[in-house]
Amino acid sequence: MNDFQALKNVQSVNSTPLSNKSSLQATPKPPSFAATNAVFIGRSIRHSLRNIESLMMAIMLPIMLMLLFTYVFGGAIDSSGNYVNYVVPGIILLCAGFGSSSTAVDVATDMTNGIINRFRTMPISSISVITGHVAASLARNLLATCLVIGVALLVGFRPNATFIEWLGAIGIIILFILTFTWLFAAIGLVTGSPSAASGYGFALLFLPYLSSAFVPTNTMPSWMQGFANHQPITPVIETIRGLLMGTPVLNNPWWAIGWCVALLVIAISWCILAFRKNGGK
Known part of the structure; x- marks a missing residue:
């Protein structure tokens, strides 16, 4: 069943003709907001499952980066062998x-x-x-995050978080994924082609490298520390690291939530305005 037929079926279910004559004259009720979104979420999930190359790349690239930083650069950065415990929160956000x-x-x-x-x-x-695209991306990324954490445990990641702290970390990760997915959706709306969307969106992926994801910010040049300490990614990473590894979180959770909520509101508003500008409804 294709997407158009699914929407038509939902629409026909909502209509209630009383007779053959009245059914010819009756105007079908539009499908509900929930039913429409369910159809589009299903559509986007099916597209994700069919695009195996993109799905595998989204999973394998962060795993490869984690192995690279752990086994190639980790010894130089932290000779104690505990670098994997430091780098995993950053890899999760990179994923x-x-x-x-x-x-x-x-x-x-x-x-x-x-x-x-x-x-x-x-x-x-x-x-x-x-x-629909946003919901499918959220589901896809949560699955990829679980796989990345599983691989991290195999290579020596040893969190000491309680159940409540795990829930807090997962909540921050979900909020971060939702925020960035809406930002990327807005980029896709305002660019003129898929290739342009890929190029502009790639710029956002540099933010984790300019944060505390891979090295402490105090090891960076002084002119870079100001940006690294006050950009959105750093408090999110420090919050996840603190919840999972027991490091001090200070006021990072409030900054992380504040940044994510503010960017989420901006991204959703941007999407709505861009879609309407293009003649959407």
Whole structure:
């Protein structure tokens, strides 16, 4: 069953003709917001499962980076062998960033291949196609994050977090993934092609390298420390590291939540305005 037929089926279920004559004259009720989003989420998940190369790259690249930093650079950075415990929180966010970046390409593809014009002719909220991509990306990235953590445990990652601290860390990771996915969706909406969306979105993936993900910020040049300490990624990483490894979190959780919520509001607003500017509804 294709996406159009699924939406039509939802629409027909919501209509209640009383007779054959009245059914010809009755105007079907539009599908509900929840039903429309369910169809688009299913569509995006199916597309993700069919794009095996992109899914594997989103999973394998962070794992390869973790092995690289642990076994190649780790001895030079931390000769005690505990570098894996330091670097895993940063790798988790890097994994989330790489996984979310494909959303920009997916959204740009939908905006340029004509499918959105077809959706706009239907009695639905066509912006649900964006929420479908976001929800599918969230599910895909959570799966990738679980695999990355599993590999990290195999190579020596030893968190000492309690159950509540694990829940807190997972909550911060979900909020971060949601924020960056909406940001990438907005990039996909305002760029003119999938290749441009990929290029612009890639710029966001440099932020973890300019944070405390791989080395403490106090080891950086003084002119770089100001940016590294006050950009959004650093408090998120320090919060996850503190929850999982027991390092001091200080006021980093509040900064992490504040940054993510502010960027999330900006990204969602940006998406809505960009979609309407392109004639969406």
